Amino acid sequence: MVNMEAVYVDPKNRRKKTGITNHQYYVVNNFNMVLDMQIQELGNRFNEVTTDLLIYMSSLSPFLNFGAFDKLNLLKLAEMYPCDFNFDEKDKLIYELGNYIAVKDDTRFDDFNGE
Structure with a gap:
């Protein structure tokens, strides 16, 4: 299980520090990306x-x-x-x-x- 309070490590560049926690990465960044995709899909379906x-x-x-x-x-x-x-x-x-x-x-x- 991932420690959500630990510093997020970018899998593409493990040496570079991100300055954000796992919680921020998974909840904020990913959630906002999925939410934006859903809003865009609704916008495409309903003019x-x-x-x-x-x-x-x-x-x-x-x-x-x-x-x-x-x-x-x-x-x-x-x-x-x-x-x-x-x-x-x-x-x-x-x-x-x-x-x-x-x-x-x-x-x-x-x-x-x-x-």
Whole structure:
């Protein structure tokens, strides 16, 4: 078992001192490298439009008593669907979203956990 508090020795150049511990090398350096690769992979799979769509859709989630509800995000979501919302419908949407959040005060949704 590797002593995590011992000084890290680079296997390619054993004579050169690294100045870091095994813990820093394995936890910080390797963890950050793997994390960067995963973030890059997610970025390749989900473009900006898809990410925005997911963020805007999350505003409709009833989880935690509609805690993520955001009128501005929902208006941006409507902008992403120009064929489904004409100018008048977008104008009415502002008021209709106020009615949607009125459900928040309905006691039937108090114990809703989103499952």
